[in-house]
Structure formats: C-alpha cells, structure tokens
Amino acid sequence: MLISLIVKCSRSFFCFSFVLLSASLFAQSGYEYQPSQQDESKLADSKNKLDLWQKEQYKEISGKDYKEFHKERHEHLVNKIETGYYIYDDFFYVRLNKILQKIIASNPNYTNLDNTEILVERSVVPNAACYGNGIMVFNLGLISRLQNDDQLAFVISHELSHQILNHVDGSVKNKIDYLDSKEYKNKIKSIKNLEYNNNTVYESFLLDLSLKSSGRTRQKEREADSLAIVLLQNTNYKLNESLNLLAILDISDEPKYADTIDYKTQFSADSYEFQDAWLLKRNGLAVQQEYDQELIDSLKTHPDCDLRISLLEKNFKLPPLQKHEIESVFKEVTIHSDFELIHSDLLDGRYGRVIENGFVLQNYYPDNDFLTAAIGISLAEIYFAQKNHSLRQFVPLPDDDYNMNYHRILLMINNIRLSDLKKVTLAYYNKNEGIKSTSHDEQNEHLAYASYLYLKLKNSELLEKTKTDYLTLYPQGFFINKLKTNK
Ligand SMILES: [Zn+2]
Numbered sequence: 001m002l003i004s005l006i007v008k009c010s011r012s013f014f015c016f017s018f019v020l021l022s023a024s025l026f027a028q029s030g031y032e033y034q035p036s037q038q039d040e041s042k043l044a045d046s047k048n049k050l051d052l053w054q055k056e057q058y059k060e061i062s063g064k065d066y067k068e069f070h071k072e073r074h075e076h077l078v079n080k081i082e083t084g085y086y087i088y089d090d091f092f093y094v095r096l097n098k099i100l101q102k103i104i105a106s107n108p109n110y111t112n113l114d115n116t117e118i119l120v121e122r123s124v125v126p127n128a129a130c131y132g133n134g135i136m137v138f139n140l141g142l143i144s145r146l147q148n149d150d151q152l153a154f155v156i157s158h159e160l161s162h163q164i165l166n167h168v169d170g171s172v173k174n175k176i177d178y179l180d181s182k183e184y185k186n187k188i189k190s191i192k193n194l195e196y197n198n199n200t201v202y203e204s205f206l207l208d209l210s211l212k213s214s215g216r217t218r219q220k221e222r223e224a225d226s227l228a229i230v231l232l233q234n235t236n237y238k239l240n241e242s243l244n245l246l247a248i249l250d251i252s253d254e255p256k257y258a259d260t261i262d263y264k265t266q267f268s269a270d271s272y273e274f275q276d277a278w279l280l281k282r283n284g285l286a287v288q289q290e291y292d293q294e295l296i297d298s299l300k301t302h303p304d305c306d307l308r309i310s311l312l313e314k315n316f317k318l319p320p321l322q323k324h325e326i327e328s329v330f331k332e333v334t335i336h337s338d339f340e341l342i343h344s345d346l347l348d349g350r351y352g353r354v355i356e357n358g359f360v361l362q363n364y365y366p367d368n369d370f371l372t373a374a375i376g377i378s379l380a381e382i383y384f385a386q387k388n389h390s391l392r393q394f395v396p397l398p399d400d401d402y403n404m405n406y407h408r409i410l411l412m413i414n415n416i417r418l419s420d421l422k423k424v425t426l427a428y429y430n431k432n433e434g435i436k437s438t439s440h441d442e443q444n445e446h447l448a449y450a451s452y453l454y455l456k457l458k459n460s461e462l463l464e465k466t467k468t469d470y471l472t473l474y475p476q477g478f479f480i481n482k483l484k485t486n487k
Helices: 040-060 064-082 092-105 149-164 167-179 182-193 198-233 241-250 293-301 305-316 328-347 351-362 369-387 404-415 418-431 445-457 463-473 480-485
Strands: 117-121 128-130 135-139
Touching (some): 040 064, 040 117, 092 117, 092 135, 092 149, 135 149, 149 167, 149 198, 149 241, 167 198, 182 198, 198 241, 198 305, 241 305, 328 351, 328 369, 351 369, 351 404, 369 418, 369 445, 445 463, 445 480, 463 480
Parallel strands (some): 117 135
C-alpha cells in the first residue's frame, strides 16, 4: 500500500513539488454535498493568461532545448485545462486565489507576479507544485488534509517563492546547459573510451549527478520555506502554522482515514449470501495490511520535515509547535475536497476507488444520498463493464501494493461471477431504497442516474422514459455522455 504513496510525479520536469501530507480524523454527521460547478469564463481567462505568458516569455528566451521545454510545459498545462483536470469554481478556485492575491498585494517589492494563479487539480495525491510560469497547482488531496487558511497561505507562499526565485526555469536551464557543456561531453567521451567497466563507471557518474541534483532540490525547498515566511510576515497569517503544516506532512505515509471496511456487512442483504471467498487472494489467503519498514523509513527521511521545522524555528524564532484541531470554519473545505474527489473518480470511471472511499466516508456521513448513489452507480457500471468485456478499462487487477480496502474490493470484483455481481448490486439497491426511486423531491443528479442504472439492471420498460427525463432535467448533466453511449 505504501508503494501507492510514492507517486513518481510525472510533471517533475516541469515543476517544484511541495511533497506529501496527512491529517487527523474527525467525526461528522450530515453534509449536503453539491458538486463544484465549472465556471467556463474563469477557465477561458486562465487559458488566455497562460497563452499570453507563453507568448511574452518565448520571445525572451534562446536555445533550442530550452524553447522546447517552454513549449512542452505550456502544451501540458493547456491540455490538462481542456480535459477537465482543474476545478474553476467559486469554492476552491476563488478561495485559494484570494489568499494568493492577498500575499502578492502585501509584498509589492516583488513585481511581475500579476499573472500568477492557482489551479485546483482533481488529484488525491497530497501535493502542490509550482510550474515556473506563474501557474501553481494545488491537489484536492492536499487541501483535504489541511486545518486552516494559515496553512494554505504557507503552502501558497512557498510555491510563490519558487516562482520568485526562478527555481523551475533556473534548474531546467542549468541542466540543459550542463548536458550541452564541454565538461559533460568530455566526461562521456572518456567513459566511452574506457576499455573495461565503462557501464559501471557510467552508472556511478549518473548516480553522482542525481545525488547532486537532489541535494540542490533540498536546498531549494529550504530557500522556498524561508522566503515563504518572509512574505507571510507582511500579512496577518499566523506564521507558526507553517510548523504545523510541516508536521502534518511528516505523517503523510498514513492514509487520511484509517477505517477498515467490512465488505461482507456492507454487501449483505436478506436475499442472498455474501461469500467470504470473494475477498480472498488466489492462494486462498486473506489480505493483510503490511507495512514495509524500509519503505517507511525512506519516506520519513525523504520529505525532510524535522529539519525544515527546526530551520524555520531557529531562523525566524517561531513559537514552538502547538498541536491543534482543524478549525471549524475550515471543515467544509476539507469535507468538500473529500466528496469532490469521489465525484471526480466517479466521472473518470475509477469505480473501485469510489466504492472504497464511499464506504469509508459513510462512516462519518451515514445516510448521505450522494455516497449511497455513488456506490450504487459504481457497482452497476462495473457489472455492465464486466458484461461488455470492458472491465479492465475501469478496474485494475488486485495487487498487494494497494491499500487493504482497495485491494479487497478489487479481489471481490475479480473473483465474483457475473451473475453474483448482479445479485450483489441489486441487493445493494434493495438495501438503499432511495437510489431506486425515479422521483425525487429535490433535484439530485446522482440519485437520478443511479435509479436509471437500476432500471437498466432490471430491464425495466421505464428505462427510456427515465433517460429522457434525465436529459430534460439535466441538459448539462455530469452523466450525459455515459447516458448517450449507454445501450
Ligand atoms: Zn517546494
């Protein structure tokens, strides 16, 4: 399971990442989740800003490889904007950019920050990143683990510092220049000319390069931490929340919610018997949560949090850490992030994840219509995918490296026969009458789509009518494409 946490950041060439964090649990009851609505005008503004930046900067730079990097970075971001990776809404987007603007306005000495903006990415990885071209990205998985705006302000300030210090473009430029240098070319030539052992020498040369580079990266993280505090000193955000944030980061190898899901109980109904064997591995053994100590140690030392905390304490005389809870005004931000992540998984067809996280959140928000509908939709979609031989498009094979809850739901999907999967799905719907009903007092798109899938499972003659009703009621609905391609 820990493997899944060591996510190799595919965009590492383009950006500086903040690295992972985690937070404590809190019990809640009742949350009315409304999915974030994409504001198309905000999206268009953001793309224009990015195009403008690219156009202006591109004129200034020289060197084929460096120009290529600029072009690729721009295309990478535009592509992600266009394919819906980022949320442009009034809730996350506006909140984060407001804090950013406050920090910028309080630090007028730093110019050229007008085009800076924060994008919120539908990613569960607890991370933030600076792309070096004015764009900073905050993942929902990070926002969901914070405790207050002050911690948010510190991460924003840290990413802004990478921008001010030109860390991204600077290190790419250095790398390109080095690969182009006489020193590098001579070194490679001399390795090639070695009669023996040239592979080993080459490998140790590469290792040496990567160690030097990771040392420089750590140094840049510390510089960004320091400048972040300097910037925040001109605002009224609480400076020592930076220490709490880094402490949260330090336990990022633990999942946010540690609950174990009892699938047998969840899927049990009067009408049929849940078979324990569905949750067993091929060798007949049950899945155990295993922690690889070596991996934990390397994760602990990698983010370097203890050292970053002590450096900030020492250099800025910050008062020592005070452990505290999530601020009540901030709770909605983290809850909304958790729900929005499930919604994103649902739209992208990561149905195993929806079932796993849906059940976990149900422990905190029982009787939540959205969660029940999301689980029902996922079960039904998995059934239809299995039936159409397209299961692997949506659900990966079970793997020990996944966390226990996810691994077990994948095992169940993998082990169960199609006819039993239909029974499990129908039993789930029968247990949760609300998601079967085709008429709802209030508009609820997820319930409407769940009930459509129920009728489809039952081969009901009401199916076409329900489809037409959905399309009339939700002309811009989230499930329009799924409905149109559904036979
Ligand atoms: Zn950083």
